[in-house]
Amino acid sequence: MxxxxxxxxxxxxxxxxxxxxxxxxxxxxxxxxxxxxxxxxxxxxxxxxxxxxxxxxxxxxxxxxxxxxxxxxxxxxxxxxxxxxxxxxxxxxxxxxxxxxxxxxxxxxxxxxxxxxxxxxxxxxxxxxxxxxxxxxxxxxxxxxxxxxxxxxxxxxxxxxxxxxxxxxxxxxxxxxxxxxxxxxxxxxxxxxxxxxxGPVLPPPVPLPEAAGDPGAPGPPAPLPDLASVRGQPWARRALELAAAGGHHLLLLGPPGAGKTLLASCLPGLLPPLDGEAAIEVTAIHSVAGQLPPGAGLIQRPPLRAPHHATPVAAMVGGGKVPRPGEASLAHRGVLLLDELAEFRRETLEALREPLEAGHVTVARLAGAERFPAAFQLVATANPCPCGQPGGRCHCSERQVARYRQALSGPLLDRIDLQVRVRRAALPPTAAGPREDSRTVRERVEAARQLQALRFHRLGLSHPPGQPPVNRWLEAGDAARWAPMGPAARRLLDTLYRDASLGLSSRGLVKVLRVARTAADLEGRDEVTVDDIELAAEFRFPPGW
Ligand SMILES: [Zn+2]
Missing domain, CATH: 3.30.230.10 (Ribosomal Protein S5; domain 2)
Structure with a gap:
């Protein structure tokens, strides 16, 4: 008190x-x-x-x-x-x-x-x-x-x-x-x-509302899509689990109808629920934005925001005469889904640089600048080419494809650790075998996050204040400390780096190493092995991307 x-x-x-x-x-x-x-x-x-x-x-x-x-x-x-x-x-x-x-x-x-x-x-x-x-x-x-x-x-x-x-x-x-x-x-x-x-009489105490999952829906959370409803897609499922565990930004690349949006919508359900202070912070932001209906409870599930590609800059990062939080802040401690990344205006994507780097947005106002929290996990989806048709049916010219991919690789792609191709599921539902649900995966994610928190603390690694210590924040300079590995794994890294056909820059190599770190954390290992690195390298695009 x-x-x-x-x-x-x-x-x-x-x-x-x-x-x-x-x-x-x-x-x-x-x-x-x-x-x-x-x-x-x-x-x-x-x-x-x-x-x-x-x-x-x-x-x-x-x-x-x-x-x-x-x-x-x-x-x-x-x-x-x-x-x-x-x-x-x-x-x-x-x-x-x-x-x-x-x-x-x-x-x-x-x-x-x-x-x-x-x-x-x-x-x-x-x-x-x-x-x-x-x-x-x-x-x-x-x-x-x-x-x-x-x-x-x-x-x-x-x-x-x-x-x-x-x-x-x-x-x-x-x-x-x-x-x-x-x-x-x-x-x-x-x-x-x-x-x-x-007088001496005060009104009776106000009953506490139930926790809200979605801003916009009072009462208990509306159900999110569950991983159990995703058919096939073993690679995409694996990428989602790695993304959730290490807080990595994720790009899902595939033709229309491959289920990219469904996969992306599963991510909030794999993340740990928001604890006390985080839940109050997220709920307060939604309240200030006028997105919390009367009677809604505390937001305890990481929010999912999926702004339309026509969303103007001010609505994406916040602004206005009396500054209001934008989509980036409404996705704070949750997931910002940019569906069909290529459709977004370049200036809108440029504006997301600051929150991606610093975890907040600065909005100019008459009396100085206002800072809104905006530490979200980015999930983007894109077609492989402008027409989005698979190999045989695609009639895009090489120049069209090149221009399209260059537009994609602009401000955001550089910050994305995980890239995965999603194909249309060809399997009938019964052939896909038993499918894990989101809850089972979330338990592994939470265990892996605990290991990361311990490591950040033990090694004194830095991450933006107020944000969870996850592998997304690992820096190349400290790699020898956060990724202990044997000679075989080191040789593999060296080979990857020297293999010109893979087109891995040293920045690309750090991304591979971060994801390999997360793969090891999901298995409760401190040492990063050859298997972890091979897995992480699968989540990079071939040259040309
Ligand atoms: Zn095409």
């Missing part, structure tokens, strides 16, 4: 202090000051905002200072109407609202409720909230409290301030309840909040 004494809340004497109006008796107006803890989103995170309100004698005047955006300035009109709709009086005097920290821009409508409460407390029409309380929500002109984006981020920011009770829009309450240690007080109307402050 957070320590409420550390809460950034006003000292009691400064809250709701007011003086009587002229003439004694019940004051026509009260004049005083109040301080309320509110919350506002900045990028995908939220920040605590102290809302200080002074109601003073003077001509009617209502000003908000402290870098408010247009939406926050417009809060004045919503607050005025909502206060009146709740049967309270709007002071026709000099009202000054100051938002701090003053140097950070405040966006969105989440401060409405705090501004309204500050005004009522400063004018003596409501008690100030007790220590440990914070408030957020948009106000309707009729006094209703409306949901906002990013409620989970606001709960995280509030908890860091020692908040124990968080007044929030009723439609956001289940989202706030996802965070342990903080109690949501769901308000439907401004009146609800005023009732709780006046």
């Amino acid at each position: 957070p320590d409420t004494e550390e809460a950034v809340l006003p000292a009691p004497e400064s809250r709701g202090a007011w003086e009587a109006g002229e003439g004694g008796g019940p004051p026509p107006w009260a004049f005083g000051a109040s301080t309320i803890l509110g919350l506002a989103c900045t990028g995908w995170r939220a920040m605590p905002v102290l809302v200080e309100t002074v109601v003073d004698r003077g001509l009617p005047h209502f000003v908000v200072v402290g870098l408010p955006s247009t939406a926050v300035r417009e809060a004045r009109e919503r607050v005025r109407a909502a206060v009146r709709a709740s049967g309270r009086r709007f002071p026709l005097h000099r009202i000054t609202v100051s938002l701090s920290p003053a140097d950070l821009p405040k966006e969105g409508t989440s401060l409405d409720l705090a501004v309204a409460l500050g005004l009522l407390a400063a004018s003596g029409q409501a008690p100030a909230p007790p220590p440990g309380w914070a408030v957020f929500g948009e106000l309707g002109l009729d006094g209703s409290v409306r949901p906002v984006r990013g409620a989970l981020s606001m709960a995280v920011a509030a908890r860091q301030q020692g908040v124990t009770h968080l007044v929030c829009p009723a439609a956001n309450a289940r989202e706030v309840a996802l965070l342990p240690g903080i109690r949501p007080l769901p308000a439907r109307r401004l009146d609800d909040l005023l009732d709780w402050l006046a």
